Amino acid sequence: xxxxxxxxRPFSRLRMATxxxxxxxxxxxxxxxxxxxxxxxxxxxxxxxxVNNADFSLLEAAVVRAGLADALRTGTLTVFAxxxxxxxxxxxxxxxxxxxxxxxxxxxxxQYHVVGQRIGAADIPTAxxxxxxxxxxxxxxxxxxxTGVSVNGARVxxxxxxxxxxxxxxxxxxxxxxxQNIVQIAQANPELSLLVAAVTRGGAPVLDALSAAGPLxxxAxxxxxxxxxxxxxxxxxxxxxxxxxxNILTYHVIASRAFSTNLTDDxxxxxxxxxxxxxxxxxxxxxxxxxxxxxxxxxxxxxxxxATNGVVxxxxxxxLP
Numbered sequence: 001x002x003x004x005x006x007x008x009r010p011f012s013r014l015r016m017a018t019x020x021x022x023x024x025x026x027x028x029x030x031x032x033x034x035x036x037x038x039x040x041x042x043x044x045x046x047x048x049x050x051v052n053n054a055d056f057s058l059l060e061a062a063v064v065r066a067g068l069a070d071a072l073r074t075g076t077l078t079v080f081a082x083x084x085x086x087x088x089x090x091x092x093x094x095x096x097x098x099x100x101x102x103x104x105x106x107x108x109x110x111q112y113h114v115v116g117q118r119i120g121a122a123d124i125p126t127a128x129x130x131x132x133x134x135x136x137x138x139x140x141x142x143x144x145x146x147t148g149v150s151v152n153g154a155r156v157x158x159x160x161x162x163x164x165x166x167x168x169x170x171x172x173x174x175x176x177x178x179x180q181n182i183v184q185i186a187q188a189n190p191e192l193s194l195l196v197a198a199v200t201r202g203g204a205p206v207l208d209a210l211s212a213a214g215p216l217x218x219x220a221x222x223x224x225x226x227x228x229x230x231x232x233x234x235x236x237x238x239x240x241x242x243x244x245x246x247n248i249l250t251y252h253v254i255a256s257r258a259f260s261t262n263l264t265d266d267x268x269x270x271x272x273x274x275x276x277x278x279x280x281x282x283x284x285x286x287x288x289x290x291x292x293x294x295x296x297x298x299x300x301x302x303x304x305x306x307a308t309n310g311v312v313x314x315x316x317x318x319x320l321p
Contacts, residue, residue, distance in 0.1 A: 043164040046079055047072040050168075058087040061095040066106040077166035080116040080140070080151055082174045090174035111136035112177040118166045121159040124149055128262050138177045142263055151175065153259035153304030153311075178306040181219050182210045187306050192314070193228040197234040202246045209250075209272070215257035216308035218297065219277075219288060221318045229318035251290065251321040253273055257310050260286045260303040275321040286313070292320030 043049075047069045050056045059081055063069050072079070082090075092098050098106070102195065114135045125132070129141040142151045149156040154173035161168040166281045182197065199206050210218065221229075231237050250273035258269070264280040269288070278286040280297055287297035298317035305312040 033281055036096075039050050043162050046077060046168060047071040048161045049161065050081065050288075051107070051164045055083050055170075056081060056320065058082075058084045058092060058095065058098060061098045062087070062092075062106050062110055063099075064101055066102070066103055066110050068107065068110055071247050072114070073165065075116065075165060076118050078117065078119040079166065079168045080115075080154070080156070080171045080175065081161075081168050082154075082171055083157075086154075086173050087321070090176075092174075097309055101116065102250045108136055108177060109174065112138050112140075115140070120167055121149060121156070121169070129259075131255050134177075136177060140175070141257060141259070143259070147254060150259065150261040152306055153261050155195060155261060169213075176306060178308045181309045182214075182216060182307045182312055183207060183291070185305060185312055190224045192220055192222075194223045194231060194234065194237060195220055198226070198231075198249055199236045199239055202242060202249055206246060209253070212309060214307075216272075216310035217254040217256060217258040218310065218312050219252040219254075219300075219315045219319060220312050221252070221298070222301070223313055225298070225315065225317050229320075231318075247321060248318065251277075251319055259311060260300065260313065263280060271321075273321055288315065288319060290319035290321060293317065 014314075044052060048062060050060050063072065087098070092101070100255050108230065112134050116135055117131055118168075119132070124142055124144045126144045128143045128145070130143070132140045132142050134140055140151050142149065149159065149169070151169075151171060152173075152175050152294035154171040154175060156169045159171050161170065180188065181197070186196050186199070201209060208315040210216070226237070227233075233241070251271050254269055254270040255272055256267065260281075263269075263279045263281050263286060267278065267279045267281075269277045269279055271277060275291055278289045280289060282290075288300075289295065289297045296317065298315040298319055300313045302314040305314070
């Protein structure tokens with residue numbers, strides 16, 4: 001057997017030592033990688049994920065008040081989760097306000113935010129108003145387009161927060177289930193009493209149209225808007241020709257479900273009257289311009305009121321065809 005020349009022996013020993021060290025390093029690294037995998041924290045369930053997020057403290061209070069904490073720990077669910085700011089905008093200023101709300105009301109509202117399957121953002125089709133059933137037996141209308149994802153007009157501000165039993169999408173508004181049709185919504189709002197008087201004056205054709213299955217979108221002028229248009233009170237409305245009122249009212253109706261987030265700037269919208277409106281969408285909100293309004297737009301002051309047969313947007317000006 002040939003021996004290693006003496007001058008090469010140190011290098012040979014060094015090479016062998018290097019191989020041993022590299023092998024040991026690879027074993028160590030492999031062990032570290034396995035340890036890292038083992039140390040990955042398990043995903044929290046949906047209830048715990050809500051509890052651990054400071055921006056969900058009002059949602060947490062509502063879940064506890066409604067007695068739904070355990071229900072959100074099991075099953076496979078998707079939750080559209082309103083932030084604290086969303087709850088405050090809906091009139092729940094703090095936990096005390098939530099704890100003062102009827103339990104049944106909170107249960108109905110919260111279950112309307114929950115879908116009984118996992119729906120990630122990638123699973124949502126690019127379309128307007130995809131109907132999705134909720135645990136409350138209601139329907140959510142989910143839109144995905146170039147601007148993002150919205151549900152009933154509420155924007156998804158953060159998608160795909162993972163949970164062990166589903167997924168959470170953060171939204172910027174509390175979703176209210178529909179319990180009334182468009183006419184009933186107007187009748188229940190004192191600021192829309194002149195609109196109700198005009199609809200009543202229009203008679204069965206108008207009442208029937210606004211109570212139909214739809215879907216419809218109604219741009220609802222406030223009392224102040226009617227007064228600015230020359231209808232000082234219900235008596236003035238009842239003195240107006242029926243055909244005049246019918247022409248104006250049907251100009252405020254769109255034969256589709258158009259949430260504010262479905263609208264694009266400068267889009268032309270066809271009304272039930274046969275004329276068109278122009279939508280003005282900006283960072284400050286949504287407005288509509290009627291052909292007879294001399295470039296004075298009607299601003300949406302309250303958007304996306306869900307009805308059983310469509311959606312209502314309250315506006316500050318009567319639109320004229």
